[in-house]
Amino acid sequence: xxALQPHRRRYWLNARVDDPEAFREQVEGGCxxxxxxxERSEDGVHTVSVDEMTGIQALERIAxxxxxxxxxxxxIEYEYQRHGTQCLIGNFEIATGKVxxxxxxxxxxxxxxxxxxxxxxxxxxxxxxxxxxxxxxxHCSESLVRLVAEACGVEEDLGRKGRRGILxxxxxxxxxxxxxxxxxxxxxxxxxxxxLNQIEIWFSILVRRVLKRGNFTSEADxxxxxxxxxxxxxxxxxxxxxxxYTGRPLNV
Numbered sequence: 001x002x003a004l005q006p007h008r009r010r011y012w013l014n015a016r017v018d019d020p021e022a023f024r025e026q027v028e029g030g031c032x033x034x035x036x037x038x039e040r041s042e043d044g045v046h047t048v049s050v051d052e053m054t055g056i057q058a059l060e061r062i063a064x065x066x067x068x069x070x071x072x073x074x075x076i077e078y079e080y081q082r083h084g085t086q087c088l089i090g091n092f093e094i095a096t097g098k099v100x101x102x103x104x105x106x107x108x109x110x111x112x113x114x115x116x117x118x119x120x121x122x123x124x125x126x127x128x129x130x131x132x133x134x135x136x137x138x139h140c141s142e143s144l145v146r147l148v149a150e151a152c153g154v155e156e157d158l159g160r161k162g163r164r165g166i167l168x169x170x171x172x173x174x175x176x177x178x179x180x181x182x183x184x185x186x187x188x189x190x191x192x193x194x195x196l197n198q199i200e201i202w203f204s205i206l207v208r209r210v211l212k213r214g215n216f217t218s219e220a221d222x223x224x225x226x227x228x229x230x231x232x233x234x235x236x237x238x239x240x241x242x243x244x245y246t247g248r249p250l251n252v
Contacts, residue, residue: 017190026190033132033187034094034198034243041095045128048100048120049092049198052108052136053206058083058222061215076213084219088206088226089116092199094132097238099202099230104223114143121151121184129184132198135191140173152182198241205233 017023037047061077068074089103089112101120105112121129133139142161149158149166159165159172166176177186189196210229216222 023190026188027193027196028246030132030187030189030196031243031246033130035246037094037130038240040128040130043128044126045130046124047094047130047132049094049132050117050120051090051134051194051197051199051203052113053088053090053203054085054108056086056088056211056222056226058085058216058219059214060217065213065215083216083222086219086222086226087112088203089113090199090202091120092202094198094243095240097240098234099238102227102230104226106219108138110138110141110143113138114141114147117144118147130187131185132187132189134189134194134197137170139186139188140170140177142167142173145173145176148177148182148184151184154182198243201241 033047040047059080060083062079062081063077065077066075084106086104086106087108089108091100091102092098093100101116101123103112103116103119117131121127138144145158145167148154157165159167161167162169166172174186174188178188179185194200206226206229210225214222214225216225
């Protein structure tokens with residue numbers, strides 16, 4: 001009699017949608033943004049999926065990995081030393097499939113994210129930029145609004161956070177950052193739809209290729225290996241993901 005296989009548990013989030021029609025419009029808007037990216041790229045507009053991968057641990061195995069042999073799989077040491085963590089703020093350019101202007105550092109504050117976006121835009125200062133992001137607060141912060149306003153030449157009074165004007169609330173800041181008349185704007189995927197953000201697909205590649213079986217002697221070593229893999233990926237593996245989902249409900 002065959003031995004029973006161990007049960008594997010998988011967590012699942014049952015997302016609650018307050019306004020199905022608004023949710024549908026937001027999903028379709030994100031998908032349309034992806035599908036339009038190649039044509040926009042020819043017109044000098046970058047479409048970039050951006051997000052953070054936090055808490056990446058620099059783990060050093062206490063003994064070397066034993067390579068596979070005939071009849072024996074590779075054996076990775078179970079115990080490890082922790083050497084701290086790093087955060088990767090990644091940009092996946094939809095039209096080229098390349099990871100551009102990555103930031104790898106200790107923190108991911110509001111200022112960190114705004115600085116990352118500023119460095120990204122500096123790679124092509126006169127171009128148009130569309131950033132696809134989730135609804136994390138730092139993705140619609142005061143610092144980000146001020147950065148976009150300055151880059152787009154917006155001279156009107158931005159108001160005061162929590163009090164008035166564009167800076168008053170998350171909703172007012174998002175309205176400004178998603179304004180299609182701006183050279184630089186954001187497209188936000190709905191809450192609990194990280195699967196719509198293409199950088200998440202690339203993060204899974206990084207985990208499989210580098211992090212899962214990696215050995216890192218320090219935070220600096222972890223950072224260098226992440227950046228080295230990004231260079232390698234861009235030179236040898238980068239290509240656009242074939243995005244076919246339109247945002248319409250799937251018939252089961």
